[in-house]
Amino acid sequence: MSEATRQGGVRDRLLAAAVEKLEASGPESLQARPLAAEIGASTMAVYTHFGGMPQLLDEVTREGFARFDAQLACVERSDDTIADLLALGIAYRQFALENPQLYRLMFGLTTPGTRRAKERDLTTEGSPTSVSEGISAFNHLVDAVTRAAESGRIVAEDPVAVAGQIWSATHGYVLLEIAGVFGHEGHGLVRTLQPLIINLLVGLGDDRADVEASLARALDAV
Amino acid sequence: MSEATRQGGVRDRLLAAAVEKLEASGPESLQARPLAAEIGASTMAVYTHFGGMPQLLDEVTREGFARFDAQLACVERSDDTIADLLALGIAYRQFALENPQLYRLMFGLTTPGTRRAKERDLTTEGSPTSVSEGISAFNHLVDAVTRAAESGRIVAEDPVAVAGQIWSATHGYVLLEIAGVFGHEGHGLVRTLQPLIINLLVGLGDDRADVEASLARALDAV
DNA sequence: GTCCTCCTATAACAACGTTATGTACAGGTA
DNA sequence: TACCTGTACATAACGTTGTTATAGGAGGAC
Numbered sequence: 001m002s003e004a005t006r007q008g009g010v011r012d013r014l015l016a017a018a019v020e021k022l023e024a025s026g027p028e029s030l031q032a033r034p035l036a037a038e039i040g041a042s043t044m045a046v047y048t049h050f051g052g053m054p055q056l057l058d059e060v061t062r063e064g065f066a067r068f069d070a071q072l073a074c075v076e077r078s079d080d081t082i083a084d085l086l087a088l089g090i091a092y093r094q095f096a097l098e099n100p101q102l103y104r105l106m107f108g109l110t111t112p113g114t115r116r117a118k119e120r121d122l123t124t125e126g127s128p129t130s131v132s133e134g135i136s137a138f139n140h141l142v143d144a145v146t147r148a149a150e151s152g153r154i155v156a157e158d159p160v161a162v163a164g165q166i167w168s169a170t171h172g173y174v175l176l177e178i179a180g181v182f183g184h185e186g187h188g189l190v191r192t193l194q195p196l197i198i199n200l201l202v203g204l205g206d207d208r209a210d211v212e213a214s215l216a217r218a219l220d221a222v
Numbered sequence: 223m224s225e226a227t228r229q230g231g232v233r234d235r236l237l238a239a240a241v242e243k244l245e246a247s248g249p250e251s252l253q254a255r256p257l258a259a260e261i262g263a264s265t266m267a268v269y270t271h272f273g274g275m276p277q278l279l280d281e282v283t284r285e286g287f288a289r290f291d292a293q294l295a296c297v298e299r300s301d302d303t304i305a306d307l308l309a310l311g312i313a314y315r316q317f318a319l320e321n322p323q324l325y326r327l328m329f330g331l332t333t334p335g336t337r338r339a340k341e342r343d344l345t346t347e348g349s350p351t352s353v354s355e356g357i358s359a360f361n362h363l364v365d366a367v368t369r370a371a372e373s374g375r376i377v378a379e380d381p382v383a384v385a386g387q388i389w390s391a392t393h394g395y396v397l398l399e400i401a402g403v404f405g406h407e408g409h410g411l412v413r414t415l416q417p418l419i420i421n422l423l424v425g426l427g428d429d430r431a432d433v434e435a436s437l438a439r440a441l442d443a444v
Numbered sequence: 445g446t447c448c449t450c451c452t453a454t455a456a457c458a459a460c461g462t463t464a465t466g467t468a469c470a471g472g473t474a
Numbered sequence: 475t476a477c478c479t480g481t482a483c484a485t486a487a488c489g490t491t492g493t494t495a496t497a498g499g500a501g502g503a504c
Contacts, residue, residue, distance in 0.1 A: 191386070
């Protein structure tokens with residue numbers, strides 16, 4: 001373990017290997033023995049550094065939200081608040097499609113493969129810590145909605161509720177796209193997600209032509 | 223096994239026990255030994271009747287879609303096509319909230335707890351059979367959208383695409399509600415789902431007051 | 445040097461999915 | 475009736491999983 005240990009602690013390398021392996025081979029491949037072997041350590045490393053596989057999964061979830069938050073924070077702001085909102089949605093979808101396994105784990109949709117983690121409650125399965133951290137990523141959306149409302153483009157008396165609506169729509173679409181419902185050639189994006197968000201924003205008070213112009217602007221900004 | 227065998231075959235009782243246990247204790251509790259013991263049989267019953275735990279999970283998924291389809295089929299039609307559409311959404315949410323574990327399994331969001339089912343592809347994880355059967359349930363929505371478009375309430379040149387939009391929104395909201403994001407007192411329904419669908423339908427061309435009237439009608443019909 | 449603490453490797457345990465083996469019971473054929 | 479065939483079942487075993495117990499070793503405090 002002489003040279004392997006050099007690049008970061010055992011804990012960090014274990015966590016990094018877990019995140020990578022999750023996306024590569026799915027959650028059921030996150031097993032204590034192969035994971036530890038991958039970084040040249042023994043199984044005990046999982047228990048001394050995390051306490052067990054469920055806690056390691058929690059840390060993977062936390063790491064996922066951190067990356068998610070970082071990616072959403074990269075979205076720049078312009079004077080077109082709707083374009084900013086749409087750009088946020090584009091970044092949201094991009095993260096989910098690039099990290100589908102991580103995305104599902106983050107939102108409690110992945111069942112922990114660990115057998116003995118039966119104490120988890122169903123309704124709070126998003127894991128208590130991860131939900132509160134997920135709020136950080138959610139706040140990006142609330143901010144964008146608030147700015148869009150302040151700019152007069154949409155009506156949002158309750159920005160949190162409006163953000164919840166947009167979140168629901170995007171979340172649902174992204175999961176269905178990951179599941180392959182819309183086909184694998186990106187047809188779903190222009191046939192479903194873009195019209196969905198456009199229609200929703202029109203319903204929220206914006207003009208359709210203005211939304212489409214903002215969408216074009218957001219797509220160019222990528 | 224004298225009296226236990228009487229009520230239905232071993233296969234049916236095994237499947238019924240699996241569905242019940244899934245909703246009661248989560249997917250990781252679907253284990254061969256306890257399941258077989260629950261109906262007074264030995265573990266081999268799982269293999270003679272299903273071939274293994276993954277196939278049993280597939281059958282549970284199929285059963286879920288059958289129940290889902292049956293529940294959606296119960297929604298009656300009226301001359302208010304938007305009210306019918308909303309009633310379908312109400313039934314959709316009701317099924318998902320009453321069978322959250324089954325719902326997540328159906329849409330491939332639950333990782334099979336069985337370790338050796340590694341051959342599953344990520345993009346087709348909705349499982350090949352279940353997606354095609356899920357289309358049956360989806361067709362209820364497409365029909366409702368088509369009728370709403372024909373009645374002139376909304377504009378839907380591509381009813382399948384519009385149905386996909388409504389599906390995405392409802393699916394996403396329901397999953398977030400199951401995850402407990404909107405709190406557990408049903409605030410999410412009136413603050414998020416109802417405004418979301420209303421705004422979406424307004425964006426699709428209907429009048430806001432008409433949508434709200436139809437929603438009231440759909441809620442009364444329950 | 446001595447002690448203390450943390451981390452680690454090895455080995456073992458219970459439980460899981462799965463498979464192999466032997467047995468009991470059903471239905472057809474003579 | 476007697477025999478054969480095949481399906482369904484119970485028992486036991488195998489490999490792998492998460493986890494735990496135990497012993498060994500590295501690095502600082504005094």
